[in-house]
Each structure stands twice: as C-alpha cells, then as structure tokens.
Amino acid sequence: xxxxxQTPRYLIKTRGQQVTLSCSPISGHRSVSWYQxxxxxxxxxxxxxxxxxxxxxxxFPGRFSGRQFSNSRSEMNVSTLExxxxxxxxxASSLAQGRKETQYFGPGTRLLVL
Amino acid sequence: TQLLEQSPQFLxxxxxxxxxxxxxxxxxxxxxxxxxxEPGEGPVLLVTVVTGGxxxxxxxxxxxxxxxxxxxxxxxxxxxxxxxxxxxxxVGYSSASKIIFGSGTRLSIRP
Numbered sequence: 001x002x003x004x005x006q007t008p009r010y011l012i013k014t015r016g017q018q019v020t021l022s023c024s025p026i027s028g029h030r031s032v033s034w035y036q037x038x039x040x041x042x043x044x045x046x047x048x049x050x051x052x053x054x055x056x057x058x059x060f061p062g063r064f065s066g067r068q069f070s071n072s073r074s075e076m077n078v079s080t081l082e083x084x085x086x087x088x089x090x091x092a093s094s095l096a097q098g099r100k101e102t103q104y105f106g107p108g109t110r111l112l113v114l
Numbered sequence: 115t116q117l118l119e120q121s122p123q124f125l126x127x128x129x130x131x132x133x134x135x136x137x138x139x140x141x142x143x144x145x146x147x148x149x150x151x152e153p154g155e156g157p158v159l160l161v162t163v164v165t166g167g168x169x170x171x172x173x174x175x176x177x178x179x180x181x182x183x184x185x186x187x188x189x190x191x192x193x194x195x196x197x198x199x200x201x202x203x204x205v206g207y208s209s210a211s212k213i214i215f216g217s218g219t220r221l222s223i224r225p
Binding site for chain 1: 145155156212216218
C-alpha cells in the first residue's frame with residue numbers, strides 16, 4: 001500500500017507570492033491533517049479535513065487555508081507569503097477522525113521564502 | 115509555554131552507550147505517543163502508552179508512562195547509528211485528529 005505522498009517536495013518562493021501544496025493520503029484514509037515544522041516552533045497543527053470539511057483549525061492566520069476533495073486528496077494554500085512561512089509542511093492521514101486513530105505522515109514539502 | 119517539554123534538546127553519544135530522553139508536562143493525559151523523525155521524512159509512530167506506569171518495549175527501546183500520566187521516558191539500550199533522529203512525544207487532542215507535539219530531542223549516535 002502506498003504511503004502518504006506530498007508534492008512538490010521542495011519549493012522556493014518570494015515574499016508576497018502564494019503557494020499551493022498537495023497531499024495524497026493512503027488509499028481508504030478519509031482524514032487529512034496538516035502541520036508546520038520549524039526549528040523555532042517545532043511541529044504545529046494547522047488544520048484537519050474529514051469528508052471534505054474542515055473539522056479543526058490551529059492558531060494560524062487566515063493566509064493559511066486548505067481544502068479536501070471527494071477522493072480525500074487535500075491541498076493547502078498560503079497567500080501573501082512571509083519569510084517566517086519558510087518551513088517543512090507535513091501532511092498526515094488516518095482512516096477516520098479522532099485521537100485514537102494512528103496518523104501516517106508524508107515526507108513533507110520544504111518551503112523556502114526569500 | 116510548551117504543553118510538552120522534552121529533555122535534553124540535543125544528545126550526542128557513542129555507539130553502544132545507553133540513553134534516556136524525557137517528556138514532561140503539568141497536565142494529565144489519557145495516552146501519550148512517541149514518534150521518530152529521520153531527516154527528509156515525516157514522523158513515524160513508535161508506540162502509544164495508555165496506562166499510568168505502563169512499560170512498553172520495542173527491541174532496544176523501552177517506553178514508560180509515568181504513574182500520574184503526566185510524563186514519559188524513552189530509554190535506548192546499546193544505541194546504534196540507525197537510532198539517529200528526532201524523537202518526539204505527542205498527545206492527541208480531544209476527539210480531533212489534532213496532535214500536539216513536544217519540542218523534540220535530536221539524537222546523534224557516533225560510530
């Protein structure tokens with residue numbers, strides 16, 4: 001069974017631009033969560049999607065948004081990029097929603113904002 | 115203030131040595147997870163501990179959940195270079211799939 005895939009793996013953007021990251025969950029998984037990982041703040045929860053609906057949201061500005069499609073694939077968008085948005089963005093999928101569900105992480109997309 | 119404090123932040127030891135890393139909180143949790151993240155990869159779940167005082171073993175790794183369910187430790191026996199990575203403790207959040215991670219311990223094993 002293929003794992004969680006994320007595209008692209010690396011991305012370089014400049015301040016003010018916007019970016020869209022993609023995540024394909026493990027086949028059959030319906031919950032997709034996004035996390036931001038930085039050296040200073042560690043791993044922080046961005047949001048979770050289940051059945052095409054955002055179920056939970058972390059403490060991030062509205063520039064960060066996402067969506068989930070009917071095939072459970074998810075995209076994350078960051079508008080008006082800032083230098084501080086440089087980070088590793090991780091996607092995780094699980095069969096269903098809930099803390100007892102094991103989450104499987106993808107390799108991440110490393111975003112550099114110049 | 116971090117919900118989960120991990121110590122030490124960095125640890126570099128010789129192959130064959132033993133080590134322990136800690137995860138502490140002032141909150142009580144119903145369960146706690148440990149992940150390992152290798153460079154260029156996402157975190158991989160190693161174990162979930164549920165009961166206070168519980169001890170789980172995974173080959174050379176021993177995980178313990180504190181009696182009061184506020185802290186946990188990970189002990190590695192006879193460390194090997196393959197153990198190198200970032201070790202993260204984490205807790206689930208209510209009924210959501212949200213995971214709250216600790217600050218992490220970056221472990222380096224010298225051959």
